Amino acid sequence: MNAATELPTINVEEKLFQNRYRVDAGRPHIAVRNAEACLACDAKPCTVCCPAGCWRVEDGGKIDLVVDGCLECGTCRLVCDHDNVDWNYPRGGFGILFKFG
């Protein structure tokens, strides 16, 4: 490594704040199938790879999933080694509404 490069800590909510969403309140389009499996998962790649920071680790290793800021990319479904993500597109018209895309 040439220079020890510190990557900044980013508050992704500030980025998501610029986006337009129509949240389907009470009907999240992504769900954890089995919370126990997440507790037993050491790597928790969903918490690193989700570009919207929807997946967070709580104290004790529990996963907290809030899909309101979801960009609907599908990453969490693919990086989960335990096939533990029940992933659907939101109902028609709901979710992210890209202004530019």
Add this chain to the structure above:
Amino acid sequence: MEKFDVIVVGAGPSGNAAAYTLAKAGVNVLQLERGESPGTKNVQGAILYAHALEEIIPDFRDSAPLERHVAEQRMWMMDEASVCTGMTHRDARFSTPPYNRYTIIRARFDRWFSAKVKEAGALVICETTVSELLRDAQGRVVGVRTEREHGDILADCVILADGANALLGSRAGLRREIKAEDMALVAKEVLFLPKETIDARFNISGDEGVVIELAGNVTHGMVGTGFLYTNKDSISIGIGCMLGDMKRQTITPYQLLEGLKRHTAVRPLIEGAEMKEYSAHLIPEGGLKALPQLYGDGWLVVGDSAGFVNGIHREGSNLAMTSGRLAAESLVALKAAGKPFDARHLAEYKRRLDDSVIIADLKKYADVPDFLHNKPHILDVYPRLLGNAAHEMFMVDGQSKRAKQQKIYAELKSRRSLLGLLGDAYHFWRAFR
């Protein structure tokens, strides 16, 4: 229950190309899109390659919302923060109409394309998510199920233009599930600046534009690249890495993007810009070896859903449009000949793909995904060596040029053995020839 000749699922470039071509030929076509309007779910860099669209709508330049034509291409090899070694290609031929490539803003472009589809006579229904394919007792695809009440709709053929996640085909068991190792995740922002500022910073005028492709350690050792494209009064900037790499490390996509934005070669270009949207998207980069089954009884798959992306040349939307057109033309030809849309006859689509630039280019680079997967240092060691070699040679400090050359060679040898170097060169040649 309503019945159509063809249902197209999705209103991105492939779905629009297919629906437009079918409707123009008088086929009774229904197109379903889950977004509020076409484009609201779609993300791209975005470069529009004129050729693929010209074959569908020859006079598109008269009405399509185009940002700038690409007058200059830069390729930059970067480290994480402060070194950039690059190449610029500017050729007045690229600024002579008809232009070959344009930057576009997808939400605007897709809305325009969809209006053309409607004009051509297709029925386009938005805000409708297709949840699954309808099959008959023999397993033939006979329509789609939407989440709406009485939402089952029948068709002789369903074109899957449902995007990179390819949920419909996987859920129906028509293909194997996509894998993280074959997909790249891109995070992107659209940054607004006055047109004059962009013109001055990029040395362009009028509707000239610049595209910059970025490689090297901006991806922190992961296989991936970045990009920076000039629109009229905004800049699209993004960075993408293979998901298989990303899941094995701890840097988030937004940290990667922020690192790129703070790179000393990038920061002055975007200084003071207003960020108005943050997006992310998957790109199927597995190439030829990752292609799924492309047709079957009553169905065809096109665009990202089929995995038609040439990652090396950053082409995807053009291949999407071409595949959508070829799918539609195959159906039109079969219909005219009175042939059913079963697997045996839909093989016509595969024949047309095999004769097209899509499969030809995917074949050429079939070994590249494996090459990069097995030799990720290619994107790490060599850009760094190149940067250091340039620094050594450009730094005038009283040392002889021969001494500098020896220093560069010594660093090269310390990073890669002679055998390693030869091996890299050989495998590079094998993968790219």
